[in-house]
Amino acid sequence: MxxxxxxxxxxxxxxxxxxxxxxxxxxxxxxxxxxxxxxxxxxxxxxxxxTQQNPQGGxxxxxxxxxxxxxxxxCPSCNEATRVAHKRTEAGKLIRVCKKCGKDIDTE
Ligand SMILES: [Zn+2]
The missing domain is CATH 2.30.30.30 (SH3 type barrels.)
Incomplete structure:
Protein backbone atom coordinates (compact mmCIF):
# COMPACT_ATOMS: atom_id res chain seq x y z
CA MET A 1 0.00 0.00 0.00
CA THR A 51 -29.42 0.28 -19.63
CA GLN A 52 -32.96 0.84 -18.43
CA GLN A 53 -32.06 4.40 -17.44
CA ASN A 54 -30.21 5.01 -20.69
CA PRO A 55 -31.73 2.74 -23.34
CA GLN A 56 -29.68 4.27 -26.15
CA GLY A 57 -26.32 3.54 -24.53
CA GLY A 58 -23.72 5.82 -26.08
CA CYS A 75 -2.30 24.67 0.01
CA PRO A 76 -5.61 26.09 1.23
CA SER A 77 -3.74 28.85 3.13
CA CYS A 78 -1.33 30.26 0.53
CA ASN A 79 -3.06 28.81 -2.56
CA GLU A 80 0.22 27.50 -3.98
CA ALA A 81 1.04 24.03 -5.24
CA THR A 82 3.36 22.76 -2.56
CA ARG A 83 5.18 19.80 -1.14
CA VAL A 84 3.96 18.76 2.25
CA ALA A 85 5.73 18.12 5.49
CA HIS A 86 4.24 16.09 8.29
CA LYS A 87 4.02 16.89 11.92
CA ARG A 88 2.49 15.27 14.94
CA THR A 89 -0.09 17.23 16.87
CA GLU A 90 -0.32 17.39 20.65
CA ALA A 91 -3.08 14.80 20.35
CA GLY A 92 -0.64 12.49 18.57
CA LYS A 93 -2.24 12.75 15.17
CA LEU A 94 -0.07 13.08 12.09
CA ILE A 95 -1.11 16.06 9.98
CA ARG A 96 0.20 17.64 6.79
CA VAL A 97 1.88 21.02 6.81
CA CYS A 98 2.54 23.31 3.82
CA LYS A 99 6.27 23.60 3.09
CA LYS A 100 5.76 27.04 1.56
CA CYS A 101 3.83 28.91 4.23
CA GLY A 102 4.13 26.51 7.16
CA LYS A 103 0.41 26.43 7.87
CA ASP A 104 -1.37 23.24 8.84
CA ILE A 105 -3.23 21.72 5.91
CA ASP A 106 -5.22 19.19 7.89
CA THR A 107 -7.42 20.77 10.50
CA GLU A 108 -7.88 17.81 12.78
ZN1 LIG B 1 0.79 27.22 2.15
Whole structure:
Protein backbone atom coordinates (compact mmCIF):
# COMPACT_ATOMS: atom_id res chain seq x y z
CA MET A 1 0.00 0.00 0.00
CA UNK A 2 1.45 3.34 -1.05
CA UNK A 3 1.29 6.25 1.33
CA UNK A 4 -0.68 8.94 -0.45
CA UNK A 5 0.21 12.59 -0.12
CA UNK A 6 -3.22 13.64 -1.28
CA UNK A 7 -6.66 12.45 -0.31
CA UNK A 8 -10.29 12.87 -1.19
CA UNK A 9 -11.42 16.48 -0.98
CA UNK A 10 -7.96 17.97 -1.49
CA UNK A 11 -7.42 20.56 -4.17
CA UNK A 12 -4.51 19.53 -6.37
CA UNK A 13 -2.61 20.88 -9.35
CA UNK A 14 -1.52 18.59 -12.18
CA UNK A 15 2.22 18.89 -12.78
CA UNK A 16 2.73 16.53 -15.72
CA UNK A 17 0.85 14.90 -18.55
CA UNK A 18 -1.73 16.27 -20.95
CA UNK A 19 -3.64 18.07 -18.23
CA UNK A 20 -0.61 19.81 -16.78
CA UNK A 21 -1.56 23.03 -15.02
CA UNK A 22 -5.16 22.03 -14.34
CA UNK A 23 -6.46 22.38 -10.81
CA UNK A 24 -9.23 20.24 -9.42
CA UNK A 25 -10.60 18.45 -6.41
CA UNK A 26 -9.62 14.87 -5.63
CA UNK A 27 -12.76 12.78 -6.02
CA UNK A 28 -11.18 9.48 -5.05
CA UNK A 29 -7.80 8.20 -3.99
CA UNK A 30 -6.76 4.63 -4.72
CA UNK A 31 -3.91 3.77 -2.32
CA UNK A 32 -3.49 0.23 -3.71
CA UNK A 33 -2.32 1.64 -7.06
CA UNK A 34 -1.07 5.04 -5.89
CA UNK A 35 -3.56 6.77 -8.13
CA UNK A 36 -6.10 9.53 -7.74
CA UNK A 37 -9.20 10.60 -9.61
CA UNK A 38 -9.31 14.37 -9.98
CA UNK A 39 -12.38 16.31 -11.00
CA UNK A 40 -12.32 17.20 -14.73
CA UNK A 41 -8.77 15.90 -15.16
CA UNK A 42 -7.71 13.02 -17.42
CA UNK A 43 -11.16 12.78 -18.99
CA UNK A 44 -11.73 9.59 -20.93
CA UNK A 45 -14.54 8.65 -23.25
CA UNK A 46 -16.30 5.54 -22.19
CA UNK A 47 -18.79 3.55 -24.23
CA UNK A 48 -21.89 2.87 -22.20
CA UNK A 49 -24.00 -0.21 -22.68
CA UNK A 50 -27.69 0.46 -23.01
CA THR A 51 -29.42 0.28 -19.63
CA GLN A 52 -32.96 0.84 -18.43
CA GLN A 53 -32.06 4.40 -17.44
CA ASN A 54 -30.21 5.01 -20.69
CA PRO A 55 -31.73 2.74 -23.34
CA GLN A 56 -29.68 4.27 -26.15
CA GLY A 57 -26.32 3.54 -24.53
CA GLY A 58 -23.72 5.82 -26.08
CA UNK A 59 -20.53 7.56 -25.12
CA UNK A 60 -20.00 9.32 -21.85
CA UNK A 61 -16.91 11.00 -20.50
CA UNK A 62 -15.52 10.32 -17.08
CA UNK A 63 -12.34 10.94 -15.16
CA UNK A 64 -9.69 8.23 -15.38
CA UNK A 65 -7.29 7.77 -12.47
CA UNK A 66 -3.85 9.34 -12.78
CA UNK A 67 -0.72 8.70 -10.82
CA UNK A 68 -0.62 10.62 -7.55
CA UNK A 69 2.97 11.63 -8.32
CA UNK A 70 1.61 13.73 -11.18
CA UNK A 71 -0.27 16.04 -8.85
CA UNK A 72 0.78 18.46 -6.14
CA UNK A 73 -1.37 19.53 -3.27
CA UNK A 74 -2.61 23.11 -3.43
CA CYS A 75 -2.30 24.67 0.01
CA PRO A 76 -5.61 26.09 1.23
CA SER A 77 -3.74 28.85 3.13
CA CYS A 78 -1.33 30.26 0.53
CA ASN A 79 -3.06 28.81 -2.56
CA GLU A 80 0.22 27.50 -3.98
CA ALA A 81 1.04 24.03 -5.24
CA THR A 82 3.36 22.76 -2.56
CA ARG A 83 5.18 19.80 -1.14
CA VAL A 84 3.96 18.76 2.25
CA ALA A 85 5.73 18.12 5.49
CA HIS A 86 4.24 16.09 8.29
CA LYS A 87 4.02 16.89 11.92
CA ARG A 88 2.49 15.27 14.94
CA THR A 89 -0.09 17.23 16.87
CA GLU A 90 -0.32 17.39 20.65
CA ALA A 91 -3.08 14.80 20.35
CA GLY A 92 -0.64 12.49 18.57
CA LYS A 93 -2.24 12.75 15.17
CA LEU A 94 -0.07 13.08 12.09
CA ILE A 95 -1.11 16.06 9.98
CA ARG A 96 0.20 17.64 6.79
CA VAL A 97 1.88 21.02 6.81
CA CYS A 98 2.54 23.31 3.82
CA LYS A 99 6.27 23.60 3.09
CA LYS A 100 5.76 27.04 1.56
CA CYS A 101 3.83 28.91 4.23
CA GLY A 102 4.13 26.51 7.16
CA LYS A 103 0.41 26.43 7.87
CA ASP A 104 -1.37 23.24 8.84
CA ILE A 105 -3.23 21.72 5.91
CA ASP A 106 -5.22 19.19 7.89
CA THR A 107 -7.42 20.77 10.50
CA GLU A 108 -7.88 17.81 12.78
ZN1 LIG B 1 0.79 27.22 2.15
Missing amino acids: TKMHVKKGDTVKVISGKDRGKVGEVKRSIPSTGRVVVEKVNMMKKAMRP ISTMEAPLDASNVMLV
